[in-house]
Amino acid sequence: MKPLHPRGWSLTVKIPLTITAVVVGVAVTIGVSMIAHDRARFQAVLVDKALLKARAVAATAPEALLRGDSWSLYQSLKQVAAPGTPGTQASTVITGMVLDAQGRVMAHLDPANNPLGLPFRPESRAERDLLDNALAARTPTVLDGAKALDGFLEGVVPMFADEKFIGTVRLRMSTTELAARNREAAITVLGLTLGFAAVGSLLGAFISRRMVEPLRGLAQGLESIGRGDLANVAPVAVREHDEVGMLAESFNRMTNELAEKKRLEQQVILNEKLAGLGRIAAGVAHEVNNPLGGMLNCVNTLKKRPDDPDLLRRYLNLLETGLNRIASTVRGLLVELHDEAAPKPCNLACLSDLKDLIGAEIDGRQVQLNWENAIDGETCLNCSCPNLQQIVLNLTKNGVQAMPDGGTLAFRSRREENKLVLEVEDHGVGISEQDQRHLFDPFFTNRPDGSGLGLWITFRLVQKMGGSIHVDSAPGRGSRFEVRLPLTEPGAAEAAE
Amino acid sequence: MRRILLSLAFIAAVIGASPAAGGEDPLRIGLTAVVVRENLRFFDRWGEYLSARLGRPVSFVQRRAYRDVMDMLEKGELDVAWICGFPFVQKRNPEFLELLTVPVYRGTPLYRSYVIVHRDSPYLGMEDLEGRVFAYSDPDSNSGYLVPRKMFQRAGLDPDRFFRLAFFTFSHAETVQAVADRVADAGAVDSYVWEFLVERRPELAGQTRVIQRSETFGFPPIVVRLGLDPALRARIETALVGMKHDPEGQALLRDLALDEFATYPPGLYEPIRVLAKAGTVVPPRAWP
Numbered sequence: 001m002k003p004l005h006p007r008g009w010s011l012t013v014k015i016p017l018t019i020t021a022v023v024v025g026v027a028v029t030i031g032v033s034m035i036a037h038d039r040a041r042f043q044a045v046l047v048d049k050a051l052l053k054a055r056a057v058a059a060t061a062p063e064a065l066l067r068g069d070s071w072s073l074y075q076s077l078k079q080v081a082a083p084g085t086p087g088t089q090a091s092t093v094i095t096g097m098v099l100d101a102q103g104r105v106m107a108h109l110d111p112a113n114n115p116l117g118l119p120f121r122p123e124s125r126a127e128r129d130l131l132d133n134a135l136a137a138r139t140p141t142v143l144d145g146a147k148a149l150d151g152f153l154e155g156v157v158p159m160f161a162d163e164k165f166i167g168t169v170r171l172r173m174s175t176t177e178l179a180a181r182n183r184e185a186a187i188t189v190l191g192l193t194l195g196f197a198a199v200g201s202l203l204g205a206f207i208s209r210r211m212v213e214p215l216r217g218l219a220q221g222l223e224s225i226g227r228g229d230l231a232n233v234a235p236v237a238v239r240e241h242d243e244v245g246m247l248a249e250s251f252n253r254m255t256n257e258l259a260e261k262k263r264l265e266q267q268v269i270l271n272e273k274l275a276g277l278g279r280i281a282a283g284v285a286h287e288v289n290n291p292l293g294g295m296l297n298c299v300n301t302l303k304k305r306p307d308d309p310d311l312l313r314r315y316l317n318l319l320e321t322g323l324n325r326i327a328s329t330v331r332g333l334l335v336e337l338h339d340e341a342a343p344k345p346c347n348l349a350c351l352s353d354l355k356d357l358i359g360a361e362i363d364g365r366q367v368q369l370n371w372e373n374a375i376d377g378e379t380c381l382n383c384s385c386p387n388l389q390q391i392v393l394n395l396t397k398n399g400v401q402a403m404p405d406g407g408t409l410a411f412r413s414r415r416e417e418n419k420l421v422l423e424v425e426d427h428g429v430g431i432s433e434q435d436q437r438h439l440f441d442p443f444f445t446n447r448p449d450g451s452g453l454g455l456w457i458t459f460r461l462v463q464k465m466g467g468s469i470h471v472d473s474a475p476g477r478g479s480r481f482e483v484r485l486p487l488t489e490p491g492a493a494e495a496a497e
Numbered sequence: 498m499r500r501i502l503l504s505l506a507f508i509a510a511v512i513g514a515s516p517a518a519g520g521e522d523p524l525r526i527g528l529t530a531v532v533v534r535e536n537l538r539f540f541d542r543w544g545e546y547l548s549a550r551l552g553r554p555v556s557f558v559q560r561r562a563y564r565d566v567m568d569m570l571e572k573g574e575l576d577v578a579w580i581c582g583f584p585f586v587q588k589r590n591p592e593f594l595e596l597l598t599v600p601v602y603r604g605t606p607l608y609r610s611y612v613i614v615h616r617d618s619p620y621l622g623m624e625d626l627e628g629r630v631f632a633y634s635d636p637d638s639n640s641g642y643l644v645p646r647k648m649f650q651r652a653g654l655d656p657d658r659f660f661r662l663a664f665f666t667f668s669h670a671e672t673v674q675a676v677a678d679r680v681a682d683a684g685a686v687d688s689y690v691w692e693f694l695v696e697r698r699p700e701l702a703g704q705t706r707v708i709q710r711s712e713t714f715g716f717p718p719i720v721v722r723l724g725l726d727p728a729l730r731a732r733i734e735t736a737l738v739g740m741k742h743d744p745e746g747q748a749l750l751r752d753l754a755l756d757e758f759a760t761y762p763p764g765l766y767e768p769i770r771v772l773a774k775a776g777t778v779v780p781p782r783a784w785p
Contacts, residue, residue: 070664071632071671074680112679116630117662 011212016204023200024193031189038185042178043153047142050155053080053093054171055140058157061098065106065159065167070116073098073107080171081109092174094152100167103135130154134170151175210239214248221255230259276441283443283452287329291322298322332453333442350385351375351413357389358396358411366406374414381420381487387461388485394458395424395481401447402428402479419467420485427478436471523554524733527566527578530634530641530668531717532753533693539752546745550736551729561667563637570594570722577725577733581717583639585763586770594720597730598737598758599765602689606716606761609688610640612648612709613676620683623652623709631656631663632675632684639769641669644711645685647772670694677704689716693754715765719758734760 006014057076064072081093098107099120108114122128126145133143134156143154155171217236224233233255236248298315305311355371362369381388392411399409403426412423431439438444440459445452462469465485473479524547528540540557548555558575560566563584569575571593578594585596599606614620620629634641642665649656656663664681666672669690675681688710694702719737721730740746741757750757 068662068664070630070662070680071666071675074675074678107680115682116680 012208015208016201019204020197020200023196027193027196031193035182035185035189039182042181046153046173046178050142050153050171050173051140054155054157054169056080058159058169061169062159062161062166066161070107077107077109094172094174096171098167098169101165106167134168151179211244214244218248218251221251230262280442288326291325295319295322332457350389354389354392357393361397361400367400367403368408370408370410372412381485391458391461391483392422394454398454399424399426402426418487420487422483423480425480430475430477431473431479432475439471521553523556524551525575526555526557527569527575528557528559529563529566529580531579531581531687533670533690543749546749547736551732563635573722577721579717579719581639582715582766582769583643583773584637585718585720586766586773593723595723596763597719597721597734599718599761600716601756601759602716606765607713608716609713610644610711611686611688611691611707612645612683613686613705613707614683615676615679616704616706620708623649626683627659628661629682631660632672632681633663633665634669634672635665635667639714640687641685643773648709648711673702673705677701714769
């Protein structure tokens with residue numbers, strides 16, 4: 001359906017069509033006006049000729065009429081009806097006659113069918129009307145017989161003797177030649193029009209090819225860019241330095257710059273990835289290495305003094321503490337190890353337990369807690385309560401720590417459609433944009449005593465619950481963490497059991 | 498057009514005759530409807546032939562009507578003329594012309610008047626022409642006016658009322674043309690001209706047929722102006738009569754479809770005079 005509509009046509013079609021239409025339009029207009037002009041001119045010539053010939057007969061006819069000299073009337077009719085000299089425009093005299101005042105035939109070019117001396121009595125109605133007009137004419141007139149009868153023009157010249165009407169000369173010229181000439185002209189114009197149309201479409205095709213080729217290249221290139229496929233954008237050939245050429249040039253420049261930019265971005269991403277990996281490796285190494293040094297010392301001392309039970313007890317405790325620390329580090333890295341094999345739905349009554357836990361965390365600081373829990377106990381979440389509690393605790397802990405000089409910590413929970421929304425907001429130091437990007441990386445911390453695993457664990461937990469977390473923060477203003485977790489219907493939880 | 502041709506022919510005749518002429522006055526010969534005047538090249542040749550024998554240029558002068566030629570003869574503008582028997586016998590006072598020679602046609606110096614109609618027309622006799630259109634040649638013509646009128650009268654028909662319309666063509670050949678074109682239903686024509694056209698222009702004369710023949714009359718004669726130098730008159734007569742004796746003259750005679758030019762007494766035209774005068778027809782004598 002769409003290609004049928006002109007808007008869907010290709011420029012390679014539209015441009016030649018437009019040029020052809022313009023050329024044909026101009027050719028037809030000129031041709032038609034030429035034909036019309038030619039026709040009018042030839043008609044005028046024919047009118048003049050019909051009158052001239054009739055006048056030529058009428059010049060000598062009155063005398064012959066009065067003398068009854070039908071023979072010389074007939075001869076002068078024949079003379080004007082004779083074909084013109086070669087080379088001039090031959091226009092045929094169809095018929096001619098000299099009638100007296102009573103309408104009797106005094107001479108006729110077809111004497112056999114129009115006897116002399118008898119009234120001229122044409123059979124057809126149109127001819128009779130024409131005869132009446134001719135006999136009524138008192139000045140030289142041209143009657144147009146093109147409509148009623150076979151195409152002709154009739155020159156009518158009345159004759160007078162002593163101001164008395166004595167008769168009239170009628171001379172009929174064929175207009176078939178006029179028609180033939182017009183046909184010829186029309187054929188010529190048609191031929192020229194077709195020729196021009198052919199030339200116009202060829203020219204249009206050529207021009208449109210030159211114009212559209214770079215545009216098509218541009219379109220394909222833009223499509224590749226839209227797909228994100230910057231590698232396969234072929235440069236558009238620039239042939240001319242017109243508007244299209246300039247467009248192609250800037251397009252080529254743009255694709256090159258885009259490709260370069262993408263390459264640089266990939267480089268940056270790779271660098272950051274490597275940096276993150278390094279940070280993780282360094283974090284692991286640091287977290288493991290720290291207790292490891294003390295533990296090795298303990299082991300060495302115990303090897304030297306294996307029989308000192310007091311030392312053994314003390315060092316075993318130290319060793320246990322160190323190993324626990326390593327274990328907790330590794331657990332923190334492998335969050336999923338905490339989970340039960342299949343998460344169970346829980347109701348959210350456990351959220352209210354958190355208030356006391358957070359209060360314990362705040363204990364002794366100048367921090368005020370705003371607790372707004374809009375969740376009732378019936379709402380269900382597809383996870384275990386400890387995980388949910390850990391998420392909130394980790395976030396509130398961070399909030400408290402971000403406000404060393406005290407302030408207000410806000411906790412809000414609410415339900416938005418089938419999502420549980422948890423918000424933790426502080427008015428502390430805030431997080432720089434640079435740090436926000438690495439906020440959820442493991443071992444990323446700005447605190448000297450921080451492990452850098454709190455937000456990482458939070459992030460992994462939220463991810464596992466199929467939720468999302470994001471931070472809105474600016475240095476000096478404080479931070480607001482928002483966690484969105486999908487809810488399950490209470491009925492669905494029971495049905496699952 | 499024809500006038501231009503005629504004047505051209507006149508000039509050509511004058512120029513053509515000039516070597517023999519030496520600036521002398523040309524001998525002017527008038528032509529009338531009795532011959533087929535359109536044959537201009539023939540008259541050029543005849544003019545050359547005659548001027549060579551007369552020692553002076555010869556020019557042929559054509560006029561539409563007999564009357565014009567007669568006027569010119571009277572005024573001395575023509576020296577010689579080939580006229581019809583009817584103008585020849587008309588009474589003149591004083592007389593200003595005399596008979597020179599008479600053409601001999603098919604063995605006799607005689608011809609007739611024919612009434613012709615179109616080949617395809619239904620007319621069989623003169624009575625059938627009532628209410629029709631008739632073509633005469635010249636009001637001063639014997640065969641083209643005088644004789645046919647007498648023939649109609651003898652048949653008890655009034656030629657002035659009998660026809661719907663009558664007109665003059667001022668040429669026997671054009672009378673044939675008028676009947677062939679059906680401008681006229683019938684016409685009166687010189688038998689010599691009609692036979693000549695039947696032979697030379699059958700496509701024209703073949704469209705006509707004769708429905709009435711008159712008795713014979715003296716053939717249109719060649720006359721001279723009275724007062725022409727007798728020596729010149731004799732030379733002209735000798736030249737014309739002598740045409741049958743040399744091949745060039747014989748060829749010219751053949752082109753005219755005549756046997757010869759011969760000398761006859763004016764009494765040859767007596768029947769025409771009687772016809773014109775009394776309306777009765779004198780029985781023709783036999784002429785050798």
